[in-house]
Amino acid sequence: MSDVKSSQPAWMSNRHFDWPDRLATVLVWLVAISIVAIFVWIVGDLVRHGVPHLSVSFLFEAPRDAGRAGGVGPILVSTGLILGVCLAVSIPVGVGTAMLLAEFTRRGGGFGLLVRRSLDVLAGVPSIVFGLFGNALFVIYLGMGFSILAGGLTLACMVLPILIRSTEEGFRAVPDDYRRAAAALGLTRSAALWQILLPAATPGLIVGLVLGIGRALAETAALLFTSGYVDRMPESVLDSGRALSIHIYDLAMNVPGGDGNAYASALVLIVLLLAINGLTFWLADRWLGRRITPQ
Numbered sequence: 001m002s003d004v005k006s007s008q009p010a011w012m013s014n015r016h017f018d019w020p021d022r023l024a025t026v027l028v029w030l031v032a033i034s035i036v037a038i039f040v041w042i043v044g045d046l047v048r049h050g051v052p053h054l055s056v057s058f059l060f061e062a063p064r065d066a067g068r069a070g071g072v073g074p075i076l077v078s079t080g081l082i083l084g085v086c087l088a089v090s091i092p093v094g095v096g097t098a099m100l101l102a103e104f105t106r107r108g109g110g111f112g113l114l115v116r117r118s119l120d121v122l123a124g125v126p127s128i129v130f131g132l133f134g135n136a137l138f139v140i141y142l143g144m145g146f147s148i149l150a151g152g153l154t155l156a157c158m159v160l161p162i163l164i165r166s167t168e169e170g171f172r173a174v175p176d177d178y179r180r181a182a183a184a185l186g187l188t189r190s191a192a193l194w195q196i197l198l199p200a201a202t203p204g205l206i207v208g209l210v211l212g213i214g215r216a217l218a219e220t221a222a223l224l225f226t227s228g229y230v231d232r233m234p235e236s237v238l239d240s241g242r243a244l245s246i247h248i249y250d251l252a253m254n255v256p257g258g259d260g261n262a263y264a265s266a267l268v269l270i271v272l273l274l275a276i277n278g279l280t281f282w283l284a285d286r287w288l289g290r291r292i293t294p295q
Contacts, residue, residue, distance in 0.1 A: 085152025170204015
């Protein structure tokens with residue numbers, strides 16, 4: 001036993017050096033508990049003030065009396081259309097650009113470095129700047145006016161930097177052995193990307209999607225200048241539409257007596273965000289299962 005003890009390093013036998021590990025563990029747990037407590041406090045406050053104003057009719061009726069009465073039916077439709085336009089544009093462009101940066105450019109090349117630095121800068125640009133850009137380009141120059149299409153395209157511009165960078169990192173995390181194996185099997189570059197690399201890079205894509213959807217659903221400043229305030233039921237993406245985040249802001253800041261419906265709308269937004277994120281993970285698991293399971 002004495003030989004075993006003498007063979008151990010000094011830091012393992014001296015308990016005096018355990019305190020940094022214990023301190024780090026305590027700090028990590030404190031941070032985790034603090035985050036969970038803040039989340040529970042926010043959600044609890046929303047539930048306490050919002051649930052009394054929630055009902056089935058609230059989800060389908062149109063707002064009345066500047067939002068003090070009625071529901072959020074048309075606003076949910078507008079929010080869904082804005083998000084749909086955003087994802088329909090950002091997913092193919094984002095995944096394609098990530099493939100280009102990860103698989104078709106040199107890692108230390110000037111072009112790839114310029115694009116990555118530009119994306120990093122764009123990811124940190126305030127949303128109000130994207131709103132002014134969308135208003136100048138989509139609303140005025142392209143003649144879309146205040147519309148769901150203009151708002152969705154503006155949100156796509158906001159989401160793309162996050163989506164591209166996270167998906168690119170997902171591709172770069174795939175071991176090079178996958179690429180060598182695909183080449184040894186005689187697969188074309190496109191077949192290797194679709195059959196092997198894209199499924200392996202899906203976690204990075206999902207992270208970018210979840211972050212992008214969260215930013216798009218909660219966005220207010222950019223949509224103020226692009227999608228507009230109109231709270232009626234939209235007939236097409238060329239109509240103006242009020243997003244749920246703008247509705248919450250308007251009720252809380254500009255409508256006296258609208259706090260109750262603002263809380264209820266915020267609770268609907270949280271539930272909608274959780275549902276979309278869960279659906280995203282479920283679809284990704286189903287897609288991966290079909291790609292991996294032998295036919």
